[in-house]
Amino acid sequence: MDMRRIVAVLAEEAGQQLHDQVWELTSSDRALALTTGTSLRDVVGPPDVQEALPQITRLEHLREALAVLAVSLARTHGRLAWFMSGALNALEPVLRWRAMPADHGGTFGTVLADPEQYTEAEDAVRLLQDTLTRITTP
Template structure:
């Protein structure tokens, strides 16, 4: 299943928990959600501009987004941490991607992502950013 589809599933669960009151963002979590959304938006820009970048820049941006997610997970506990950890786990294949050719194919298992795989991961990051922005402002 695509990363975007998996993240959509996680987002749907988060939205349901927020709607039914199972998960209520604290003011601290709301700030973290907005900060994380901004970091994700900065890392993975708009699709219409981002797709034209070289693969190495797109991969670097995705890794930066994963780092932003990891930093937020490290700084909080409870539902926000669980939500972002689950979403991050579906984005983990990005960590096995490479942008450079490897003579002799000695890459520690790293593979070249396709354009579609890059776009799928970027769309998943954008969805997380949108969800975090909305949740951070609704809290």
């Protein structure tokens, strides 16, 4: 399953839990979700902007998105933490990507990602942005 699909499943589950009132966000959950969504939007921009960037910059932005999620995860618990943990898990392949060729020696298990993989990861981050914004709206 690709990153977009995993995040879509997470978003669907979050929506269902909120609809069924299984998950009731506290005011601090809403604030953190809103801040996280905004921070993700600041890091990974619209497709036309991202695709015009060099791959190394795109990778930096994706890694920063992972950092935003990790810091937010550290600041919460319960269902919001579970949602963010699932999102981090979905985006985990980004951690093994590199944007530079290995001239000599090993690469510590990293791989060169192709442009389609960058687009997939960026789309997944945008879906997270949208989901976090949506769940903060009462």
